[in-house]
Amino acid sequence: MKKILLAMFIISGLMLQGVYAEEEYIEKIWAHNLGGNVWDVLHGDFTGDGVPEIVVASGCCGNPGYVTVFDTKGEIVWQAKMPYEVRAVDIGDIDGDGTLEAVASATNSKIYFISNKGEIVKIISDTSDVSRIKIGDLDGDGKNEVITGSNYIRVFRNMEEDANYSTANRISDIDFYDINGDKKLEIITAGLGNYVYAFDSDLNLLWRSYSNQVVWGAIPFTYQGNPSILVLARGYFVLDKDGNTISKKDMEDYYITGHDTGSMILLADGKGDLNSFDYSLNELWSFQAEKEIKDISSYKEGSETIILFGSMDENFYMIKGDGKFIGSAKADSYVSCVDSFNVKNGRYVVYGSFDDNIYTYYRETKNVPFYGFGTVLAALMYFLYRRRQ
Numbered sequence: 001m002k003k004i005l006l007a008m009f010i011i012s013g014l015m016l017q018g019v020y021a022e023e024e025y026i027e028k029i030w031a032h033n034l035g036g037n038v039w040d041v042l043h044g045d046f047t048g049d050g051v052p053e054i055v056v057a058s059g060c061c062g063n064p065g066y067v068t069v070f071d072t073k074g075e076i077v078w079q080a081k082m083p084y085e086v087r088a089v090d091i092g093d094i095d096g097d098g099t100l101e102a103v104a105s106a107t108n109s110k111i112y113f114i115s116n117k118g119e120i121v122k123i124i125s126d127t128s129d130v131s132r133i134k135i136g137d138l139d140g141d142g143k144n145e146v147i148t149g150s151n152y153i154r155v156f157r158n159m160e161e162d163a164n165y166s167t168a169n170r171i172s173d174i175d176f177y178d179i180n181g182d183k184k185l186e187i188i189t190a191g192l193g194n195y196v197y198a199f200d201s202d203l204n205l206l207w208r209s210y211s212n213q214v215v216w217g218a219i220p221f222t223y224q225g226n227p228s229i230l231v232l233a234r235g236y237f238v239l240d241k242d243g244n245t246i247s248k249k250d251m252e253d254y255y256i257t258g259h260d261t262g263s264m265i266l267l268a269d270g271k272g273d274l275n276s277f278d279y280s281l282n283e284l285w286s287f288q289a290e291k292e293i294k295d296i297s298s299y300k301e302g303s304e305t306i307i308l309f310g311s312m313d314e315n316f317y318m319i320k321g322d323g324k325f326i327g328s329a330k331a332d333s334y335v336s337c338v339d340s341f342n343v344k345n346g347r348y349v350v351y352g353s354f355d356d357n358i359y360t361y362y363r364e365t366k367n368v369p370f371y372g373f374g375t376v377l378a379a380l381m382y383f384l385y386r387r388r389q
Helices: 002-015 372-388
Strands: 019-033 038-044 053-058 065-070 076-082 086-092 101-106 110-114 120-125 132-136 145-149 152-157 160-166 171-177 186-191 195-199 205-210 217-223 226-239 245-260 265-269 273-277 283-288 293-301 304-311 315-320 325-330 335-343 346-353 357-370
Touching: 038 086, 038 335, 038 346, 038 357, 053 086, 053 346, 053 357, 065 086, 065 101, 076 101, 076 110, 086 132, 101 132, 101 145, 132 171, 145 171, 145 186, 152 186, 171 217, 186 217, 186 226, 195 226, 217 245, 226 265, 245 293, 265 293, 304 335, 304 346, 315 335
Parallel strands: 293 335
Antiparallel strands: 019 357, 038 053, 053 065, 065 076, 086 101, 101 110, 110 120, 132 145, 145 152, 152 160, 171 186, 186 195, 195 205, 217 226, 226 245, 245 265, 265 273, 273 283, 293 304, 304 315, 315 325, 335 346, 346 357
16 A cells, blocks of 8 residues: 555656746748749738738849738738839838838839838839838937938938938948937938948938948947947948047958847858957857858847848858857748747747748747656655655
8 A cells, every 4th residue: 555655656746747947949830932032021010910910022033023911820911013023121100190001112213102001102213223221200200201222312201202312322221320319310321332321310411431441231339338330341340420430340351241139239241250249349259151141130038139140051040149059941042031020929030032932930938847846756755755664
C-alpha cells in the first residue's frame, strides 16, 4: 500500500505544471505571387476593424504595377492598378475623413492618390520618377501633408501641390524631424547629388550640406544629447541642427541602408555587413550577411529588440538586439523589403522579394508546460519517504 501511495505522489509531482517556460516560434502562413518585383511593404488598418492590413507596392519591366492591400489571412482587400511598376507608396489620412488613403508613384513619373477603397482619385505628373513618398502632419494642424521626392521635392496639402523645390538630382531619402526645437517637423532629405537638405514645413530651405561623396540616406537622431542627422555616405558623418559637420568616419565602402531601432543605430554597407552603434556612435556589434542588405526594420518584444532585414543573398533574417541570430528564410531572389506588426499576442512578419512574392509569417511567445518543478517535488517526496523508512 505504501508503495502504491508513493507511486501516486511521484506521478502527481511529475504532472504538476507549477512553472511555465516560454517557447518562441515562427511559422509561415501564406505567400502571394504578384507577378512583378515587390518594392515596398507596410501596414495600416484600412477596414477599421482594429487589425492592420498589409500594403504592397509591386511591378516590373514596363508592365502594369499595383498597390495591393491584403488581410492577415492573405485575402486581397483591394488592388489598385497603375500602367507601370509601382516603386514607392505611403499611407495616411490625406483628406481628413478619418480613414487611411494611399499615395503611390509609378515609373511613368506620375503620382497616384488612392482612396480608402482602392480607387485612384487623382493623378499628378512629375518631371522624373518619384523614388520616395512620405505622409505626415508637418505643421501640427492635425492634417497630413504628402511629400514626394524625385529631382524635385513637392509638398501636397488636400491633394493639391502647395510647394516644390528643385534638387537637380534624384532624392534617395525623406524623413521628418524637429531639428530646431520649434515644435514643428522639418523635412530632411538626402540626394544622390551629394546634398542633404533641411526645409521647414512650408518647404522653405533652412540649409543644405554638400558632400564630395554620394549620399544614400539621412537618419535624424539624438547625438550626444543634441538633435542631429546621421548621413550615410562612404562611411558616415554627423550634421548638427544648422547643417555643420560635427563628426565623421571615412571608410572604403558605402553605408547604403540605415535604421534607428529606438535604442541603437544600425548601418549596412554594400558587402552585407550590418553594424550596430549606440547614440554616441560607439560600435556595439556586427552581423554578416553574404551580400548587400536592402531593408531593415525592428520592433520590441517586451524589453528586447528584434531586428528584421532582407539581403541580396536571397535571405530574410531575424536577429536579436545584441546581434544574436534567431533565424532566416530563403526566397528565390533578393529580399527587398521587410515589415511587421502586432495583433493581440502575436506578431505578423512580412517580407517581399524580387521573386515576385510577398511572404507572411506568424510569431508569438506562448506558455508551454515545463515539468522541472514537478520532477523536483517528486524527488523530494521520494527522499523524505526513504528517510522515513
